[in-house]
Amino acid sequence: MDFLDVISRVTHISTAIVLVGGTVFSLFVVLPSVSVLGEESRTEFVRAITGRWKRFVHGGILLFLVSGFYNYFQAIPNHKGDGLYHGLVGTKIIMAFVIFFIASALVGRSPALEKMRLHRGFWMGVIVVLAVVIVSMSGYLKLRG
Numbered sequence: 001m002d003f004l005d006v007i008s009r010v011t012h013i014s015t016a017i018v019l020v021g022g023t024v025f026s027l028f029v030v031l032p033s034v035s036v037l038g039e040e041s042r043t044e045f046v047r048a049i050t051g052r053w054k055r056f057v058h059g060g061i062l063l064f065l066v067s068g069f070y071n072y073f074q075a076i077p078n079h080k081g082d083g084l085y086h087g088l089v090g091t092k093i094i095m096a097f098v099i100f101f102i103a104s105a106l107v108g109r110s111p112a113l114e115k116m117r118l119h120r121g122f123w124m125g126v127i128v129v130l131a132v133v134i135v136s137m138s139g140y141l142k143l144r145g
Helices: 003-034 039-079 083-107 111-118 120-144
Strands: none
Touching: 003 039, 003 120, 039 083, 083 111, 083 120, 111 120
16 A cells, blocks of 8 residues: 555545535534524525535545546556445445535535525435435445455
8 A cells, every 4th residue: 555545545535524424514503593593694604604515625636536547547456356346336426426516516506406596405315315325334334355
């Protein structure tokens, strides 16, 4: 294992901690808290927090893509012919792309995705469930060798 492998792994895990943790905090703390605000105050607060969170989401997606694909390509030689490994990693990647889409939609401004933003809590819940499944699969793959 070389220095770049360690940096890539730390980057990948740190990004997951920040983005999933931020989503859990938003879902279980921020959303219920803003529900007590008036419509105008709530709209202004959500706009302000989304503007800042968007930078984390977009930067995090970039870091996930770079570090995730680097980690995968480094692992390929150790898993030649291991169909279960590649199937689970492929499933993780597809689920990650779903998370990327939902997260981008929630911080975006596209009128076509406004209905998703109106049901922000539901979609954040989907992100959290998918993230838990991905982390569980990752743990299994790491322990199984």
